[in-house]
Structure formats: structure tokens, C-alpha cells
């Protein structure tokens with residue numbers, strides 16, 4: 044989410060309204076709004092197998108006529124007919140005109156569900172009626188120019204910008220809708236206060252209607268150490284409302300909130316999903332009214348008084364991402380396609396990483412860390428990350444946050460010796476920060492207790508012994524920026540692990556008024572500024588594990604830490620569902636010690652590594668405790684990952700809907716379908732043995748493939764004697780006939796490589 048001009052409250056000390064002051068329109072600077080069009084009744088955006096047909100007739104806000112499978116060529120009369128066919132019947136005891144549901148649902152139409160805009164000037168101007176002043180369309184780079192047919196405009200990937208006004212309420216609304224080449228829809232709204240009096244904005248959300256055949260809701264929940272757990276329930280009249288009030292995305296975030304046709308799985312079944320690309324408080328919902336309409340919507344969740352627009356000021360909401368797919372794989376694929384097409388998407392091979400957290404925790408000792416680095420380099424590790432514990436007073440988790448200077452007691456010669464040693468071994472060096480946080484036991488808090496986010500004349504309840512630093516205050520922002528800049532300038536540091544280990548509670552800024560909104564924007568600015576100062580610096584978004592996984596933070600970060608739970612059994616499920624939004628190369632995915640520090644379960648190295656190998660691979664294990672045999676096996680897994688990471692990190696994610704819930708089959712197929720890496724993950728014991736055949740989807744039906752079990756660490760029990768190992772099969776027979784699943788103990792994984800031979 045961006046603001047529009049340099050005048051934001053985060054650079055003054057005047058209050059929490061992090062908004063832009065703008066004369067006429069709240070456009071993000073430098074965006075191409077394309078050509079203005081007049082007299083249109085419809086706009087048909089179609090790309091990547093998706094159509095978004097919008098009714099824009101009569102100067103009204105755009106309303107979705109169709110969002111889903113591509114419609115092919117649509118003529119102007121057909122578009123008008125489709126629009127007419129979508130008009131809701133007037134039924135007794137409802138308003139006398141059909142309710143028209145725009146992207147910003149408007150109460151004045153008779154829509155009695157959640158309105159898109161909530162706000163007022165002391166009770167006035169709360170139910171606006173917007174009339175479109177201007178509609179502009181710009182084709183995406185490389186896409187064909189829009190074609191006009193009477194009152195219909197047809198485009199490929201494109202961006203539509205609508206500016207609308209309510210002159211009575213003195214408000215200007217700007218809506219942006221984009222369809223990307225891969226079929227992902229992005230939309231956001233912005234509001235300008237054209238009046239003389241302040242406008243108290245409570246909510247600016249957008250919603251997309253979804254067809255009634257979508258009768259189930261599928262989203263995600265979770266908790267610390269067990270993020271992104273799917274949950275399903277029927278759509279009923281009323282709302283399924285997910286509110287994130289934690290000041291961060293949250294381990295329980297819905298991630299992708301979908302309405303699905305019953306029976307939808309990874310392979311097939313329509314799914315209309317929404318993701319709010321924002322790392323602060325947010326809201327998304329599915330709502331069905333007794334009038335038979337149902338929507339999926341979302342936006343930022345604003346706290347009381349958090350955004351009060353003075354005359355001429357604007358607020359711009361976060362991007363919402365909407366993905367339709369026939370099957371959850373297709374829905375996920377549209378997110379992956381969009382992310383991979385971004386200029387900042389990491390394209391270099393993702394360096395195999397060693398993070399020292401679970402190896403040493405706060406026990407920093409140069410000799411021990413040098414030893415770890417030597418062992419890591421010898422195994423083929425490419426990046427070494429020094430985690431929490433390096434800065435002043437940080438001997439445990441009760442002190443030190445906020446003082447981003449090297450602890451001279453533990454590091455008498457500074458970080459130079461470890462950085463030089465690591466880089467001398469040919470590895471990159473990464474360093475942990477938690478820039479938004481402060482311990483009361485820190486020099487910073489002692490000097491500036493007022494910089495702690497707080498309200499009511501008291502400090503918030505502690506969480507992990509810490510408080511949150513008010514980055515919306517320019518002095519606090521400059522303090523952190525300055526200290527981080529000093530550390531990053533002093534050393535050759537390629538990577539920052541950016542942590543955030545508590546929810547925001549009672550997060551009041553200057554005057555005690557809510558500060559979550561401006562804190563979130565300040566964090567984004569801090570990340571942006573550090574990236575500007577240190578080009579090429581990579582940032583990992585970590586937050587008590589995977590509590591900040593969203594497309595807002597991913598505009599300025601290069602991977603996420605999926606979870607603090609590295610137990611491979613849990614990771615199988617977290618990878619599976621985090622991939623609903625993110626492609627594997629963005630998922631920090633490590634091999635930990637045999638006994639999981641989080642669950643205390645014990646797992647073979649082959650299960651740990653065979654699980655982690657799909658993501659941005661790494662190690663989080665005290666390698667001094669690994670036996671020689673384990674080190675040799677780990678070296679082989681690292682080599683395997685390096686051999687296949689280009690495929691794994693560019694290919695298409697496939698998750699197979701297996702008949703046996705104890706066996707999860709998933710993999711990645713090369714974009715040219717010449718090869719694949721597949722996992723048979725035995726996540727439980729089965730009621731039957733053997734389990735029968737599994738299938739592999741996504742290969743070219745006409746080509747023939749050799750399928751080989753990967754035998755690093757020894758195959759699962761009978762894989763060595765598999766009758767089909769090394770056999771040649773067509774892509775079609777692998778998809779529809781399949782192969783007998785090897786018999787295995789539970790909590791094991793058998794990887795397969797699949798290679799086209801013609």
C-alpha cells in the first residue's frame with residue numbers, strides 16, 4: 044500500500060493519519076493510466092484463461108458481470124445481453140429497482156450487505172453515490188492494444204482506472220483494476236476528501252461477486268508453529284468474517300479466502316479466492332445475503348480514528364489479489380505466475396542457507412560459529428545467517444531489542460571476524476534484525492520510553508518480553524534506519540532476516556491514538572529505504588515463524604520463513620498450503636535436527652531433507668552433532684537440491700488429489716514439461732496396505748517419461764525393488780493409470796525424478 048505524496052503523517056509528528064495530501068487524485072505516482080474512454084457500457088479483460096467482464100454503463104461504478112473462465116470473443120451485443128442477464132429480479136419487500144453490486148458495494152443501491160465505504164463527517168456523508176468522471180484503460184506491457192466494438196472495450200492484460208465523484212458528499216473515489224497476463228486480478232481503491240471538513244474513514248473495502256454454485260468456503264487458519272491450516276465450511280446466509288487485529292498478517296491469516304464449488308480439489312473444481320496484500324490489520328470476508336447475492340471482499344481494518352482525512356487528503360487501500368481457478372492448483376498457479384513476472388522476483392539460484400538459530404540460540408561464540416561455518420561450507424552451503432543474539436545486551440529474549448549495535452562482550456572484535464570467515468569460505472553472510480521491536484531493558488527504551496507504542500497512560504502487555512517501537516515517529520524511524528545502516532555498511536552483508544515476534548496490542552502512537560496503520564506503512568518505508576541504500580540486499584520476512592506471509596511485505600522481501608516448526612510432518616502441510624499463495628522458491632525450508640525442537644518428534648534425515656528440498660533450501664541444525672553418515676547424506680541432499688533447484692523454483696506446482704489421505708503426492712513439473720520432481724509423502728499410516736496406485740498430473744500426455752526413485756539415504760522400504768523403477772511411461776498413462784505406491788513406514792518421503800525421453 045502506498046501513499047501519494049511526500050506529505051504523510053509518518054514524516055511529521057502530528058498524528059496517525061498516514062495519508063497523502065493531493066490536489067486532485069490519489070494515483071500512485073508514475074503509474075500509466077492509459078487512454079480515457081467515453082460512452083462505454085462494458086469492459087472485457089481477458090488473459091491467461093480468465094475473463095473479467097465489467098459493466099461500466101451509465102457512469103456507474105464498475106460491477107462484475109463475470110469473473111472466471113475465459114469467455115472467448117464477446118461482441119458488444121453479447122456483453123450487453125450478459126449484463127442484462129445478470130440483473131437481479133425485484134422481489135417483494137426489497138427495493139423497487141434491482142440491486143446493483145459494484146466493486147465498491149454501495150448502500151444507496153439497496154445493497155444491505157457490508158458496504159465498501161464506511162465513514163462520515165460527524166455523521167454526514169456516510170452513504171455516497173459515486174458517478175464516474177473518467178475511465179482509463181492501459182494495456183499491460185507487451186499486451187495488444189484494447190479494441191473497441193461499439194460500447195464494449197476488449198483488452199488482454201490491462202489496467203483499468205476509474206475516477207468517480209460524489210459532489211454532495213465531497214468525495215472522490217479512484218478504483219484500479221488490473222488483469223495480469225496469467226489471469227490474476229488485482230484491485231484497490233483510494234479516497235480523497237474534497238470537502239472542507241475532516242472525513243473520518245472507517246473502512247474502504249472492495250468486493251467481488253461470486254456465483255451461487257460456489258457453496259463452500261475454503262480458507263486457512265493456524266497458530267504459532269502450525270501456520271496455514273486449511274478449513275472448509277458451507278456458505279450460509281450471513282458472513283464468514285476474518286479479521287486480523289494483530290498489527291501483523293498473523294499465523295492465523297486466511298491467506299487465500301476462497302469460495303469453491305463443493306468437491307473442489309487441487310486438480311479441478313472452481314475456486315474464487317481473495318488475498319489482502321497487507322501486513323497490518325486487515326479484513327476479508329465471504330458474505331451471502333438473503334437476496335441471493337454472495338461476495339468475497341477485503342481491505343484494511345482501520346482502528347477508531349486511525350484515518351481522518353483533512354481537506355484534500357487521500358487514503359489508498361492495499362492491493363487485493365483475486366484468483367479464479369479450475370482447481371486449487373490453477374488458482375495457486377495464477378499467484379505464482381504473477382509473482383514470478385515481477386521485476387524484483389529473485390531469479391538467481393536460491394542459495395542453500397545455514398541459519399544458526401536452532402544450532403546455538405543465544406549462545407554466540409566465535410569459535411563455535413566458525414566451526415559451524417566450516418562444516419556448512421564443506422557440505423555445499425552458500426549462505427550463513429547469524430540469528431538473534433549478536434547485539435548489545437541480548438543474552439536472552441528479555442533484553443536488547445532496539446540497540447542495533449554489536450555486543451562488545453560477546454563479539455569483542457565486532458562481527459568482522461565471523462563475516463570475513465564466512466565470506467572467505469565463499470558463502471554469503473546474513474544477519475538477523477527485529478527492527479520494529481524494543482525491550483524495556485534496552486538503552487533505547489531507557490532513553491525514549493515514549494517511543495513505545497502505547498495508549499491509556501500505560502504500557503501494553505508484554506509479549507515475548509517485548510514492546511513495539513513506534514516507527515511512525517520520524518525520530519524512532521531514523522534511529523533504527525541509522526543503526527541498521529551502520530551495521531550493514533560496516534560489513535559485507537547480503538541478507539537480512541527481518542523478524543517480528545509479537546502482536547500489536549494497545550498500539551497507540553502520539554497522543555495514544557491508534558498507530559497500526561502508520562506503523563505498517565513505516566515498516567514498508569524502512570524496508571524500501573534499506574533496499575535503496577543497499578541494492579541487492581535480500582530480506583526474509585519472518586514473524587515468529589510464518590506470521591507475516593502476504594503480498595504486501597513480499598513487494599519488498601525475497602522469501603518468507605514458513606514456520607518456527609521445522610518438523611517435516613508439519614512442514615509437509617505448511618508447504619502444501621503456503622503454496623496456495625507463494626511459489627516454492629519463496630518458502631524458507633530447512634533441515635533441522637532429528638528430534639524436532641518444536642514437536643519433539645524424531646524423524647529420519649531423508650524425511651526432513653526430502654520435505655525441505657522443494658523450497659528455498661537450508662539447514663538449521665547443530666552440524667557438530669551430525670554423524671559422519673548424516674553429514675554425507677546431507678551433502679548428497681544439498682547436491683540433489685542444487686541439481687534440481689532451477690526446475691523446482693521455476694516449474695509448475697502440482698498437488699495430486701489422492702484417494703488415500705495418508706499419502707500426499709506433490710511435485711513440480713518443468714515449464715516445458717520435460718521433467719519433474721515428485722514427492723510421495725507418507726504422512727500417516729493407512730487403513731490398507733499396499734495403498735494402490737498413485738497418479739502424476741501435469742506432464743505432456745504425448746511424451747514418454749522415465750520415472751526413477753531417488754535413493755539418497757536409502758529408499759523407503761520396498762522402493763529398491765519397485766517393478767516400475769526406471770520404466771518408461773507416457774504422460775497420459777502416468778496421469779490416468781498411475782503406478783503402485785511403494786509400501787512405506789509412516790513419516791517418510793520417497794522422491795521420484797521424472798525425465799522425458801522423447
Ligand code: DGJ
Pocket residue numbers: 400430431475542544585586587588589604606607
Ligand atoms: C523467531 C524466528 O521465527 C526464529 O527463527 C528466530 O529467528 C527467533 N525469532 C529469534 O528470536
